[in-house]
Amino acid sequence: MTKTANGQFIISLLESFAPKKLAVEGDPIGLQVGSLNKSVHKVMIALDVLESVVDEAIQEGIDLIIAHHPLLYRPLKKIDTAAPQGRVIEKLIKNDITVYAAHTNLDVTAPGVNDWLSSALQLQQTEVLLPTYEEQIIKLSVYVPSTHAEAVRQAIGNAGAGHIGNYSNCTFSSNGMGTFMPLEGTNPYLGEKDKLEKAEEVKIESILPLKLKNQVLSAMKKAHPYEEVAYDIFPLLNKGSELGIGKIGVLEKEMTIEEFAEHVKKAFGIKNVRVIIGHDHSIKKVAVVGGDGNKYIFPAARNGADVLVTGDIYYHNAHDAQAEGLTIVDAGHHIEKIMKKELKLVLENELAMRKYGTAVIESKIVTEPFTFM
Incomplete structure (x- = not known):
């Protein structure tokens, strides 16, 4: 069963891929027209938000346009609906189409x-x-029973932990003895309530970019058998990816x-x-x-x-x-049109993994203004 995504959720996926903090200072990225507090059945990826692109969006029944080039690059002093830009804004509002811009943050992110x-x-x-920009690196240490060590190791690696240069899934493991006592209200994987339990455990250590912390922890907890997972996170001075x-x-x-x-x-x-x-x-x-x-x-x-x-x-x-x-x-500036296909694939994949049925399409309008004669 598929679900329809909310606009805020779609943008959260986009910003986890291309965070706002990566944008060049002063770049007017983000929400430009409309609201994200609505269900989004159909998203269109566009290079530019021209009137022809908005007309295409209306015809396609688009709820959200994600554009590379901001529609509102400079502050507006007025919205004159008889003027070209004002006419575009009027069409967007009347047809309840939201516009969001991902510009230099989409240039800087990797892959971008x-x-x-x-x-x-x-x-x-x-x-x-x-x-x-230099990514901040953190270190994760998690304690897991030896029977589930490989499953947890694979889970955090698949979620993005352990990338060092051109190597992936880099971890270090050490064996030890874990102790714990389940108390009232617990449902322990091992042991009995009010009785000290000992278990052979493996300490798995790996590094990851700070931006991947939530998804790595989520994958780790899903693969871990314990009701309460014991883990540590440390900030590192290691140089992250540039x-x-x-x-x-x-x-x-x-x-x-x-x-x-x-x-x-x-x-x-x-x-x-x-x-x-x-x-x-x-x-x-x-x-x-x-x-x-x-x-x-x-x-x-x-x-x-x-x-x-x-x-x-x-x-x-x-x-x-x-x-x-x-x-x-x-x-020509228009070679950036490559982002339409690539960003479409990114969002489609993220939505499909979470079983959302929101459709993502590319704008077919050519916005190249130059003709060689």
């Missing part, structure tokens, strides 16, 4: 927009181009600039790119930043990129790139 772009380019050995804007990695094989431009067009399903040629050697190391890449020319150059794939490069910044010996492939 820039991971999806780098995967489309088939980059290997990728790292963050410009770190903006998150940030953009990715940088290497191609499987070197390409000429001409070959790489064709590779970009094929990867993103586009017909044209602008190329700023900063050198005459082949392309091996590639930086990618979805959206406006003007601020990331120097980070790409400092990190040894041969080329930066991005959008919206300004004329004078193109000269700066050439002076740095950096080639740029301006593939």
Whole structure:
């Protein structure tokens, strides 16, 4: 039996994947129009909230639009329903369609927009181009009878604990003797009420990002046989995973600039790119930043990129790139449309795991404003 999800619940799933704290300061993410306090039968993932996208949402019976680019990027002084933006807001309110924006938090999270772009380019050995956030790491120690140690170990690993570099399910175990006395009102797995019990137990230790604490603890308790689970959580000074804007990695094989431009067009399903040629050697190391890449020319150059794939490069910044010996492939801001398919898959999976029947669709409207003639 499937259930219909509440708007707040859907956004809680989204924000567990792309927390607000990851957003660049001043980015107007979050609820933009409408209310989340309602049942949501159908969600649409969109890159932009244009009037044509809202008309599509009305036709599709959408309750919630999750967009990458905020509809309300600057504060409004008035809502004039005769003007284009006011007309969009009016349609949304009249048709009870809520709009929520996940912008730079969706860029920074992992996997996020820039991971999806780098995967489309088939980059290997990728790292963050410009770190903006470091995940806090915690340590979990749980005491479990030896008969259930493997089940608990697998449960916390499957929930995300134990990732160290490119290794998963990393744990350490030590054996010992646990003691406990069940009191009135208990229903113990082992032992009798008011009698001290001894049990051979295993202490399982693992590390995990703080953001996964609740889901790891939930999985641990579900797999653990005890009515009351004994466990400890410690904050660590270990360096966690770095998150940030953009990715940088290497191609499987070197390409000429001409070959790489064709590779970009094929990867993103586009017909044209602008190329700023900063050198005459082949392309091996590639930086990618979805959206406006003007601020990331120097980070790409400092990190040894041969080329930066991005959008919206300004004329004078193109000269700066050439002076740095950096080639740029301006593939357009619209390559971020990749988030529609990928975020749809994320939300569909999260909802299905919890047996919710809320449908998630991609907007089919093309919001690319540029036409090459």
